[in-house]
Amino acid sequence: MKILSVGIPCYNSAEYMRHCIESLLPAGDEIEILIVDDGSQKDNTLEIAQEYERNYPGICRAIHQENGGHGEAVNTGLKNATGVFYKVVDSDDWVDHDSLMKVMDTLRRFVQQNQTLDMLICNFVYEKQGAARKKVMNYRSAFPIEQLFTWEDVKHFHLGQYILMHSVIYRVQMLREAELELPKHTFYVDNIFVYQPLPHVKSMYYLDVNFYRYFIGRDDQSVNEQVMIGRIDQQYLVTRLMMSYYDVTKVQPEKLRNYMTRYLEIMMTVCSILAIRSGTPENLQKKKELWQELREKNLRLWLRLRWGFLGQGMNIPGKSGRKVSSAAYKIAQKFYGFN
Template structure:
């Protein structure tokens, strides 16, 4: 059995996937690198995957499937994972060597020891193209460092500071037991990957190291703002799925409940702001329908989100009302360096 399985979803990724895979190879045979070729047709992604499996048969595995989208590539990785822990690294991203070694040492200590670790959290860096000073997302104000902790020990997450797929390594069996399966042909499912398992997470550990390097800059990236607006239906669909996985208002652990409510608040806000920024009456109607969907599904959560600061901000009337959430979004965008 491997210590860590890393799934790399690849779709026409030939021009950059080698950098990603090479950054993970120093983990040696304790690590299983699952290179998932998600039906690539425009380049030699499949051949590159096979090449790495041939060169590193005890580390790399090539998995070929019909195109199912990012989520289905993650699903394939999880289905094939034999590691005790599971991580997703997108094919245009990479990991830092020294932080990687600390990550593996920490995971190894828990496997050898008597205590079970459900989720390891580390920092990630926005590797934004053309920007010299890279923004680091850390969790120093929110999480205890270098110790096993539970939800009661979590401190305060500030605005814009939340756990992303880049931050987490889950215990593989936990993901399988909670029935995680991401939807096919849908973008933005990384939010589901992080969110759905959270009520099953009992123990966490935060390593304050800049492990994951998150590349931003290609015009065709799913996180490009114009691309996100064009795919607003998928953003809204993911938000609706997240609203339906469980009733966050019934979660007994106060800090877990607070965090999951905040996560849904962020998802509702992003969907709403994308609709507003599009300037499309059709998309504004979709925003209205999303809030109505929430009201019908969970009135208590609707009241909490609709009359919170963000909910009021994205639902102000008239053209003047639309300027306020866009201004807040642009300030946050500039500060955190996303998109």
């Protein structure tokens, strides 16, 4: 029986995918490593995936698909998953060995005791290239540690503290019942992955280990600031999709509603700051239209986001106001260690 299925979206990943796969192999026969080649053409990604399938039969599977983007590779992993739980690990990232053992022990215990666990949360580490200090995202202030809990038991999220794709392991059947399907050929869909299923998540468990190692710092990464500005339309598309899934002002329970609202707040902030940092009239107009669209579709949510702390900071009028917003972003960037 497979306890954990891990989807690894790969696109021209030959340079670093071995490190990712090797970090997962110590989990042995209880793990299923789904190496999804998303139509790679520039290197031998598929051949490497097939090599691991030959060398580790019953553990590694090589899956080839026509290029559909990161989200479609995540979808393919989920469709092929035979484990009880599902995790996504990007091909340039990896997991910590000792933490992996603890994760597997925890998931195994829930399976053996026939207890339903919808979402396991762990810490992740920003493995930023060239950074001496590694920023760790933990959730000690937000969740009870090593106990089953619900949204009613959630405590306090700090500013900048969010559940990200790196943090979560989901129950496969819950994801399928939530009908999670990420859009094709779209960047930044990891936000949808950790937002759309949330109302279906009833039981959670926080394991306080630094499990996921999130590599960041390559110039061509999708989270590089200049790359994000170049793909600003993708960021706006994902934000619009997220706001379309639910009327978040009516979500229950209250703590879940508050969390999902804050997540939309950070998405609107990212969209706004990218437009401001780009400095182009075209992108500033897109920012204005996004906020206006939100006002027309959901006035209650617009009031909450527009007049919240971040919303006010992203909408200071004039050129000098945009300078203030940009400066605040740079401070947050240095403090939190992203990009």
